[in-house]
Amino acid sequence: MTDKLRDIIARNRAGQRVALPSVCSAHPDVLLASARLAASLGAPLAIEATSNQVNQFGGYTGMRPADFVAYLRKICDRAGLDFGNVVLGGDHLGPQVWRNLPAAVAMGHAAELMRLFVEARFTKIHLDCSEGCAGEPAQVSNMISAERSAALMDICERFAPDREALSYIVGTEVPPPGGARAEEADAAVVPTRPENALATLLAQREAIVAKVSARAWSRVVALVVQPGLEFSGDHIHAFDTDLPSDLSGALHDFPNMTFEAHSTDYQRAEVYPALAARHFAVLKVGPALTFAYRQAVYALDMMADWYDGRPASLRDRMERLMVDDPTQWQRHYHGNGAELRRLRHFGFADRIRYYWDRPEARSAVAALLEFLRGKPKQPCLLSQFFAQSTIDRAIEMQDMKTSWPDALIQAQIQEALLPYFATHNSPAKNCLPKARSA
DSSP states (O other), rough: HHHHHHHHHHHHHBBBBEEEEEEOOOHHHHHHHHHHHHHTTOOOOOEEEEEETTTOGGGTBBHHHHHHHHHHHHHHHHTTOOGGEEEEEEEEEEEEGGHHHHHHHHHHHHHHHHHHHHHHTTOOEEOOOOOTTTSSSSOOOHHHHHHHHHHHHHHHHHSSGGGGGOOOEOOOOOOOOTTOGGGGGSSSSOOOOHHHHHHHHHHHHHHHHHHHHHHTTEEEEEEEOSSSSHHHOOOOEEEOTTOOGGGGGGGGTTTTEEEEEETTTOOTTTTTHHHHHHTEEEEEEEEHHHHHHHHHHHHHHHHHHHTOOOOOHHHHHHHHHHHHOOTTTTTOOOOHHHHHHHHHHHHHTTGGGGGGSSSSHHHHHHHHHHHTTSOOOOOHHHHHHSSSHHHHHHHHHTTTTTHHHHHHHHHHHHHHGGGGGGGOOOOOOOOOOOOOOO
């Protein structure tokens, strides 16, 4: 699994526009659709669990790291994806989940988190120590972040069944997991400055070599930086493919390293090869895939209106769930009543994704799908609610003995993920824009 990641990084640094799609989601339909797409393309795929989703206390999924691996294996077996083609990643691993606690307590929890992730054979490890804990600034200094990264890397090195299999990711110059905060919606998204990226790398190297080992530093393969893209509740900050490649210069003295891009959701298809050309060899996506899932089940819910005897509205049940418990969306969306209602369901931040696993939502989706599976497929209705490319893809999935409503959900998710594979087996080609002259 590690060889897949390092091979892509080596090819990327050699000038090929290749990048590894990285799916950050625990939703079963998203994971199944992603695994099926990777299997059909014969392409490697990273699947990552965040520290919010999966940790020693269960996270919001109720899973510990070993539970997530077992869960993912079953999905990949069902999809026909060789697990050897899956890069298992841990995203935002560090004190981030417990940052409301004193640093010593939060780091103690983070140390246990790291041990469980590596013992479960996660090999792609994002060391995220940039956010402050109780009584600290929102963002700590490069030195403090690097020292904490080194302390957590030492745990990984001591407890991993095979430390040589580990690949570390450092740096976190991105908004918090899940997308931009609401108050940042209209702010310009400024790419990381090359000097800042270099300062982060130098600080991380100094701390890791001094506190862990030079060999451990050699397993650091990527730096998280801000390419100049983002999304908020109702806005997508599009990446400018004409931007010069200034940031790539920060990697000049680090020939075995690359960049990792977070929050690449909802970008135009041509953005992903452009990012790969700038040495972003890992492209992460999450909310856009559960957004596609929501698009599909809501489309099916509206289709059900045109059959007799339909079950209760899925849209109405999800609205009640979110209004009754606003904890997952109220800090992310602002506006009047109508604006909030639209954002709850259709916001790009996709905060509705935190409600799909609740028993009421699961039963509502199950009732809708069970109802539609027993109804004839109506091509005229399909064309009203789904794009033709999604319908064509769903027809192929029906050949795999998938019911037509389930096939449409899978196809909608795959259509959102497919642009990330545009760099798969890309030939060597220098397509970087010219850097600005000094």
